[in-house]
Each structure stands twice: as structure tokens, then as C-alpha cells.
Amino acid sequence: MIQRSDIILQLHRRDVKTVAVQAPEGLKREAVRFAFDLKREGFRVIMSGDPCYGSCDLDREGPAIADILVHIGHAPVDDTNKVIYEYYQVDIPKDSLREGVRHLSQKRIGLVTVTQHLHCIPMIQEFLANEGIVAVVKAGGKRTPHPGQVLGCSFEAAKAAGCSEILYVGTGLFHPLGVAIATNARVIALDPVTGIVQEVSAERLLRVRFALIEKAKVAEQFGILLSTKSGQRREELARFLVSLHPSALLVTMNEVTPDQLYNLGFPCYVNTACPRLAYDDQGNFPVPVLTPREFEIVCGVRNWEEYTVDQIP
Template sequence: MDYNFQPELIKKFIHEYKVKRVLIQLADGLKQYHQYFSKLLREYDVKPYFSGSHTWGGCDIAIDEARKIGVNTIIHVGHHGPVRVNIPPNMHVLFIPAYSNIDIKPCVLNAIGKIRGYRNIGLFSSIQHIHQFNVIKGLLEENGFKVYSSQSNDREMMYGQIIGCNLSAAIKVRDKVDLYISIAGGYFHGIGLALATGKRVLNIDPYTCKSFFLDKFLKKIIAQRLFYISKAIEAKSFGIIVSLKQGQFRINIAEKIKRKLLEINRNAEIIVFDEINPELLLNFDKFDAYINTACPRIAIDDVERFMKPVLNIGEVKYIFRGSVEDYSTIDAISY
């Protein structure tokens, strides 16, 4: 098995809440393991239902889906816990982080040659590899590096953990480090680190055992952000995007942005979505630009799929300034 799904916690959860029916919400990359959960739950005479919707993070818990099928228990797999979500007292949610069983030590040792010119390292990881954090830290220290890390302002998160929209732990040690290391599959988390801190990031991917600097990715993203903000500065009409997902719902901020845009004689309307994607925005293609108040990664990771500029909350101020001068990359993911 590639992941530790902690069956002992699932067993305890079932017994504690006398579970007979449960909604299983798997992160998109983990949906392929649905048969494991089906088999496990049937051993305890529990009837499983599987959410087929996208599962973007702890901000996106399938509470409404569970209610609609008459279930008051959810097993949410792939994230650490709720993110800006208040779980109702009559709804019970078990979070299974899905710790990876990959031994990351060889990957770290292979990457050390690339960072010999640095001494002070900021070390952070996605939840899947956070259980190996001390091992990685020890390897780096044995090779002469001074390692810094911290804990997020979200106390549900583990020490050294980062998520796509919360890099606060990394920002806390920014002034102490010369280079960041991101332990995560792909470059999603590493890009977040680079944007939030403005420092160089080496991404170590445990699944491929490859390591690479994110300089070229960051350079491209900055160019895109500056281009789209410049276009938005010239825009006369704006669609302000609001997500109905509880952990991303920012209607008050959307209303505030709309008022400020109207004050400078720009047209603005609020558009409410559950799922946000470029195809749905095509139904509102008369706007010159959009402002996204939902997950900030939508405007970064999907930028090339959008036909018109999409700005995040932290970037709106440049519209009012009328200039991209003094642009800061942290504004791209400010939430």
C-alpha cells in the first residue's frame, strides 16, 4: 500500500459513533483507493458512500452531500483537518491525512549536492510526508546545514506543514533562511513557498525522487501576474467571484471590493459558484476582468485556462493604485 490510511483510527471512529453508514471523501489523487475503503468498512458492517465531487482541501468538506444522503459521519482522506470550516455538532468528521509510505531519505541525500552553496535552510512539507520531517531535518543537519521551520497560525496544522493557501509557517522564518526545501509531490506546495517568501525553493518530489529549483516556474508566474494585473487596471467591468464552499466563502470581502470599484466608476457584479472553472466563467464573458475571492490558487494554477484576467484579493489594490510598481509575490496568494 502506497499510503497509511490508519485503519485503526477508522475502526475507533466507527465504534465511537456507532457508524452504520458513512460518506467517504477522498482527495482527487486518492480516489483510486476507493476499493480499499469499501472492503475495510464492510468488514465492520458499515455501508460506504463515496463523494465523486472534487475535493480541494480541508476548506472543502462534503457536509451538504452527507446531509442530503442522510449521513452524519464523514471520513475525509488526504488533508490534515478543517480549514476555515465549522463542523456542525451533529456531524462527525474523521480526517485521515494519508501519510505516504515512501522512504524519502534517498531522495534527500540525492538532492544535497544541489544546495552545497547554502547553509540556512527552511524545511517544509505537505501533510503526506510530514511524519518523516525529523528524519529529513536530521539528514540535513548531519550534512552541515542549519535547518529552520515553524508551525502555521492554523493550530490544526502540524509543525513544518504547509498547504496551498497557508504558508504562514514558512513566512515566520523567512529572515533566517537562504533557501527553502519543499517536500511534496509536484510543485504545487513549492510554488506557494516561493510566492509567499520571495526566496529560492528546491522542490524534492518523493514520488519521482527528483529535485529541482522552481526559479523558472516562479519567473513565469510573476510575468503572468504582472501582465494580468496591468490588463485589469485598464478594465471597465469586473465579475467578482464568490465560492459557496464554506472554507472559501468570502461574500463580505466581495461586497467590499464591489463598493470600492463602484466608487472609482468601474462596473462590478458578484457571481456565486460552487465549483469555479473557466468553462463556467464563459457564461459571464462580457466582463473585462474577474476578481477571485475563493481559493487563490485558482488564479495561479489555472491561469492559462482563463480567457481574461483573474486577480486575487491581495492584488486588487493595484487596480486602485493604477500601477504594478512595487508588486509583491505574496499578494498573489494573500487570502
């Protein structure tokens, strides 16, 4: 739920006249309703219509023509000066935790979750404590400033917990797979919406990545993708990757889509934009799209044994 009155108070305090509003796809309609609330409060309002995938993907046009951007659905990554971040809180039913406990094998575990459930961490810790389980919650890196927070591009909070068993609470399997590869821990994923609890295995994903690396070894050219999105732009890394191979070329892009990759015609790409693209969208891409570390393996500067999941520090 959007904390309307809090945001309106902040906007009045800052003497804001014009507000830009941005939200990810699943929250856009609620964001439009919120935009109308702001309009009724007397603000001039601009609604961002472009796709938005994370707080790494701030609308730069909005703040250019408004006094401030209200970015809904994600926690801060950078630039809090002209941006108000309003992350969306989704409660976790206590009952869904019971099944999770049954799958845990240790009395001291790491606990991580995604942004919308962060406010539930004390409740989960208390629930586990009543079952005799200590849940270690640690802060991650710059990108995940909240203790226990993981993103699809940062699993540092899971690593920092330093536990050989980790409970991930949230929907989807990408995050717990990332946690498993990043930590080598046993990872239990508890989906609070479906109530499904499972131990994740990264084996299949790793087999696919290994096959892509082998395929890429015979590619004659490589497009090194450099994002123009504010929080996904890893320019130093992209330039380093270009330096590794005489047939690598830097390719700037805002949206990385199958059509764009097809039209450019490279037989292989290396993704330095959002790390999830290479993993989640590979099935839609016409050719292999490697992570930076995978490309290093292709170029012979790393071994497969050093494989780890791509993250943005």
C-alpha cells in the first residue's frame, strides 16, 4: 500500500510544486490513482509511462521537468536528493512460516527476503526463535542497505550472514538460486503467496550456463552490452571486457530486447546491464548472452571452478 499521507507531507515540507511519479509494471495502475490523489492535493503531476524494473532504473526525464520524482515499489539505490522512494510493503501470513520451519535442518540460519517483505523480518525472527531457531540477519552492500535484503543483482546480505543454511522468504526462484550460487549454502525458499516451500538446486541453471560458455567459445564476435540506465551502467567493467578480446565491441543500450540483439547480428553478447537479463531472459534471446565472469572464462582468464553469480556491487 502506498503511504499517501506521508508522501504528501514530505512534498509539502519540501515546497514541491511539480511531481513526477514512477512505478514498476505491476504497480502502475495504483500509481496512476496515487497521481490523481496528488493532483487533487494541488500538485502538478507527471506520470512516467516507460517500463521500470528497479530503483536502478530511475526516470531521468521526470526530475528534469519536475521538482521531484516519487519512485514507488523499490528501496533506494542512489540519488536520494531529487527522489522520494516509497517501497511497497506486503505482509507475510504467519501461518506460511510453519511449513518453512519443517524444512530447516539447523538451529542457526541466515534469513533474507526481498524489499516488499523487509518489514516482516522481526516477525519472522520471533517466529523462528519460538521454534528454537536463531535467524541471522545481516546488512548487505551499498545496493541493499537494509539488513536481510536481497535483490536480483545483490546477494551480499546472504553471504554476510555466514550460515550454511539460508531461508529465503519471497516469491519466485531466481533470488534463492542466486543466493545458492553466491553462498554455496543449502537454501530453503518459502513462497508466502503460494505457501510452497522447497530446497533450491542451482545444478540445472549451472549446466545451462556451462553449455552457453562452450557455445560462445566458437563465436567470432562479441557485443559487450553497456546499459544507459543510471543504476545498471557498469562502464569500467564493460571496457575491461572489451579489452579481453580483439573481436569484442562495446554496444550501448537502454532496453535489452531480443529484437535489438537480433538486429545487431552478433553471434554472442556479454551483458553488463541488469544481471538478471542473462539468466532470466536467455530463453528469449537469439544467441548466447553471457555474464561478465562467463566471458572471462571464454577468454581464458578464469576457470569454471571460479564460477559465481553476476552481481552489481
